[in-house]
Amino acid sequence: MNNFTYYAPTKVVFGRGTEAQAGALVKEFGGTKVLLHYGGGSAERTGLLGKVRKSLEEAGIAYVELGGVVPNPHLSLVYEGIELCRKEGVDFLLPVGGGSVIDSAKAIGYGIANGGDVWDFYDRKRVPSSCMPLGAIVTIAAAGSEMSDSSVITKEEGGIKRGCNNNACRAKFAIMNPELTMTLPAYQTACGCADILMHTMERYLNHCDNMELTDSLAEGLMRTVIHNALILTDHPDNYEARAEIMWASSLSHNGLTGCGTDGGDWSCHRMEHEIGGMFDVAHGAGLTAIWGSWARYVYKENPGRFEQFVTRVLGVEPQADQDATIRKGIEAMEDFYRAIGMPTCMQELGVDPTPEQIELMAEKCSIAFNDNLGVVKVLHKADMAAIYRMAAGMERVEA
């Protein structure tokens, strides 16, 4: 096992009605003037924003508002937010939404606290030294941004989607009411479940000696997500299942399931970023569309780990040989994806990239990671292109 640092300082306030504590929590963490940051009209329509405004007013917290965050949040709105906060003297950021809104707030926070062009942090030209404090009110269980050190922003010009990981952006608090996620469309719910699972799978499917404790936590979390994602396909208003998924979303990406590992693989996430940047698909769906192709392409580099995954997490019975067990497991995972309405290839994702587009995605991903991606099998540009082609049905890899 490796040495590790675990740092998840976010105060989680979880359960029914907790959005009413927004004002008190902002106050507890020293905020006096807030940027209320959100996406489209749903937070307004459901009455959530009204409740949050009321809570802020009752706590004597001033606020300005900036809506309009879209999935794969845009750099241009981040710039707008930075300018607005500076003009208005905002000292605390309060995103109300899912990962896109929280990530947009984190980027605004970096921009205000550090000066210069905030894109530098995503483009890996600079490292942020601080971030304006923020608290999140979560309405989508997916990205886990409310407890993570991660933020992903898309620069519209060129469709470049890049992430920045830094402890400075960890939220001071996260308000998580599972009821707020009940109105999500089924597709978005399933995308969230896929993303949550993948945050732990990326850490778990690694290439190192692992901790028994981290493995047991990760396996329990993944089994819980799979079980409850299936419940939600038929019963979207099941509070208990919503709560299981929502809490899993935070624990899946706050570092807990990676303690003692080599950091995990993350190839699927990085390769999906190129799909998302080019085609603007839902992140979770992009992940499931390439996971099976990635798994088939790399598993022989660490078959024992894949075998452990498919037997302990997916409950696959050992087959005639290890290879057959793993391949059955990958199919079981794809069956699960389909059962919750997620794609297992590019066409099911609704995109049909040309060979040139695939080359371009592989090229961009290769450049972003110095042509060295992942740990199960280190991927170079040709490997990335091969996986994209497999996911697009252009190439088949036989074990």
Add this chain to the structure above:
Amino acid sequence: MNNFTYYAPTKVVFGRGTEAQAGALVKEFGGTKVLLHYGGGSAERTGLLGKVRKSLEEAGIAYVELGGVVPNPHLSLVYEGIELCRKEGVDFLLPVGGGSVIDSAKAIGYGIANGGDVWDFYDRKRVPSSCMPLGAIVTIAAAGSEMSDSSVITKEEGGIKRGCNNNACRAKFAIMNPELTMTLPAYQTACGCADILMHTMERYLNHCDNMELTDSLAEGLMRTVIHNALILTDHPDNYEARAEIMWASSLSHNGLTGCGTDGGDWSCHRMEHEIGGMFDVAHGAGLTAIWGSWARYVYKENPGRFEQFVTRVLGVEPQADQDATIRKGIEAMEDFYRAIGMPTCMQELGVDPTPEQIELMAEKCSIAFNDNLGVVKVLHKADMAAIYRMAAGMERVEA
């Protein structure tokens, strides 16, 4: 499931050689002059204190020292520490040791930050509003105090052992090098494993609807501790097993394994506090000496929960009926305790209380908790006395 707050802000720096980061971490969290707080001579003998002093000096951090913390740490030394810190202008506390040393530092921190008699917070007369910041260098995997909100102090006069739980005392950082625990005597190692297990068992053996996710994390953690505690009885210098136990000690008591529950039972902890206050036994051993008696006395109030515990955590095969399964499970747990050298009754613990002493312990515990203790079965004074008598072999409860 219940609403919950989860707040574990401690930055954990885990692994070999991490004690060398002490000075840098104190600096990161704003300390300029430190109280180095520790127990007997072992931290000096092993060279650990020397390494910590060097690290502080290299970071330009001044320090004063106060050793002499004993198991069941004394209030008198806390008073001494408060006075010393005030006189010396200390602004950061650095306990080097196990739960006793960290708890003693937390009490000093409460005393400095709040004024008045610090015992008031343990005697439930006042609630602390703040605590001087502290970071812990952990040398015993047991109490989990390095991430918990808990501190337990013994007032020598009258042998009164009381706990205070408050978020203000959460450590800013915890340095956890499993190698530092390798020189512990086998008995102390086993006591630590017992305490770690019990921190999750107290939360898990409750009386409410539970979260599937919390259950799966708790079950995985308990299985990991049992497995590795047995490894350590034969191989005390097994780094991996030491690491599993050490990380489990933090996760077992930082709140994670109680999310969504009713808070857990805690009767064994509270009843052990009276044994520890009167006889000065090791906390972990005191816990195992009464757990079986407690379990037999209360399990019929929530048999489904006990059945889940013994089948999923202890691997007990279902017997002819639920009752038999549970009783077999309690015996399996006691077998495990004996296998790691822990007592399962008072005599094995080395104490033989008189009927008057048992009445006195029950009386003190009853008064401290308003004659309402625990959730599986709410215990009144007569129940507490009955459990003490069972543990002392004076009374037998047949199912």
